[in-house]
Amino acid sequence: MTGQEPAGAPEIDTSKPHPARMYDWYLGGKDNYPVDEAMGRQMLALDPRVPVMARVNRAFMHRSTRWLAENGVRQFLDVGTGIPTEPNLHQIAQRIAPDSRVVYCDNDPIVLAHAAALLRSTPDGVTEYLQADVRDPDAVLEGAGKILDLDRPVALSLVALLHFVSDEDGAHELVDRLLAPLAPGSYLVMTHATADFSPQESAAATEKLKAAGVTLALRSRERFTRFFDGLELVEPGVAVVPDWHPELGDPVPGQDDGVIPGYGAVGRKN
Numbered sequence: 001m002t003g004q005e006p007a008g009a010p011e012i013d014t015s016k017p018h019p020a021r022m023y024d025w026y027l028g029g030k031d032n033y034p035v036d037e038a039m040g041r042q043m044l045a046l047d048p049r050v051p052v053m054a055r056v057n058r059a060f061m062h063r064s065t066r067w068l069a070e071n072g073v074r075q076f077l078d079v080g081t082g083i084p085t086e087p088n089l090h091q092i093a094q095r096i097a098p099d100s101r102v103v104y105c106d107n108d109p110i111v112l113a114h115a116a117a118l119l120r121s122t123p124d125g126v127t128e129y130l131q132a133d134v135r136d137p138d139a140v141l142e143g144a145g146k147i148l149d150l151d152r153p154v155a156l157s158l159v160a161l162l163h164f165v166s167d168e169d170g171a172h173e174l175v176d177r178l179l180a181p182l183a184p185g186s187y188l189v190m191t192h193a194t195a196d197f198s199p200q201e202s203a204a205a206t207e208k209l210k211a212a213g214v215t216l217a218l219r220s221r222e223r224f225t226r227f228f229d230g231l232e233l234v235e236p237g238v239a240v241v242p243d244w245h246p247e248l249g250d251p252v253p254g255q256d257d258g259v260i261p262g263y264g265a266v267g268r269k270n
Contacts, residue, residue, distance in 0.1 A: 012109045016213045019164050020108040024083040026054035031083045031110055042208050046201045052254040053262060056241050057160045057191050058085065060264045063248040064189045065089050067234070067266070068155045069096035073187065075154040076102045077144050079134050079178070080161035084114055089157065090127040101126040103144045107133035134161060135169060137177040145181075153185035160262075162227070163193040166217040175227050184269055188231055191241050191264040192224045198261055224263045231267030238265045 017039035021032040025040045028051075032040075043050045065076070074097055078089050081104040087095075090102040102125070104115065112131050121127035130143040141150075148154055156178055165171040179188060195202030195218040206216045225238050236244065241264040242255045 012113075017209075018108050018110075019214065020080075020082040020106060020111060023054055023160070024085070026051040027058070027085055029083060029085065031114065039209070039212055039214075043205055046205050046208075047198065049254065049257065049260070052252060052257070053193070053260055054160075055252045056255050056260050057262070059249050059252050060191050060241050060244060061089060061157065061159050061189075062087065062092050063245050064157075064264075064266050065092040065155075066096065066248050067245060068187060068189070069093045069100065073153055073155045074100050075148045075152060076100065076157060077105065077140075077148060077154050077178075078102065078157040078159075079105045079140060080158060080164075081106050081111065081129075082160075083108075083111055090121060090125070094122040094125045094127075098122040098124040101148055103128050103130055103147050105130040105132050105134075105140055105144070107131070134158070134165065134174055134178075137174050140178065141181060150181050151183050153187070154182050155187045155189055156182065157189040159189065159191050160193070162190065163217055163219065164215055166215050169215070171217065172226060179269060182269060186269045187234075188228060188267045188269070190224075190227060190266075191262055192227075193218055193262045194220060194224065196220055196261065197259045202261070221263055225265075228265060228267040231269055234266040234268065238263050240264075 014033045014035055017036045021036040022040050025032040025037050076089055076093055093100040093102060112129065115129035126147060128147045132139045132143055134140065162171050165174065202218050206218065209216045221238060241260055241262045244264045
């Protein structure tokens with residue numbers, strides 16, 4: 001594969017935490033910096049299940065990708081992919097359908113630094129990386145359209161991403177813009193953190209991240225469901241993340257120690 005790196009790609013900013021690198025730290029990775037670990041430890045002090053939440057989101061990505069590939073989807077656009085961790089989305093999809101085409105997209109330069117080495121494709125498929133921000137959907141779609149056929153169904157994956165985009169930044173409009181050019185039969189795949197189950201801890205986490213320059217826009221079940229307006233929800237609809245088709249994967253250790261404060265769903269564009 002070849003990553004699409006724009007001229008003058010931005011340098012890695014280690015002065016403040018970045019969600020992708022914090023996520024990597026939660027998962028036990030090494031592609032993070034002291035500032036990310038420091039903020040991660042503050043989040044752990046508020047809720048020690050944060051690493052479990054990260055693994056639960058990864059497991060949801062595995063299960064939803066498996067379901068989509070088994071149901072005929074052959075094109076995937078994963079926005080906010082984060083630092084590559086095996087097995088990644090293309091490995092799940094291409095294990096079932098070797099001709100699957102996958103585009104990863106993220107705005108953190110450290111993800112770009114690892115993309116070429118880690119995101120390998122099957123000979124029959126395609127795996128590419130696009131350096132772009134979800135807040136610039138036109139750039140995402142332009143880059144993805146060079147690799148994917150947008151006249152055929154695409155699974156748009158926004159896993160553990162939109163809770164970093166506020167309503168003021170147009171989170172719902174961004175999703176609508178990304179979905180608009182996708183063909184009928186495309187899917188929206190999302191997980192999203194919520195304050196529904198732990199409002200006090202969530203409020204404290206939001207304030208700590210805000211002070212560090214990171215937006216955390218936790219949404220209720222109702223507000224999360226709005227992202228799927230006009231789409232046909234795949235059963236079981238909006239669910240607490242571990243409860244979405246658990247038969248398609250292995251349980252994550254610790255996920256049963258209280259409710260995981262996040263929702264997941266997959267919706268089909270008709």
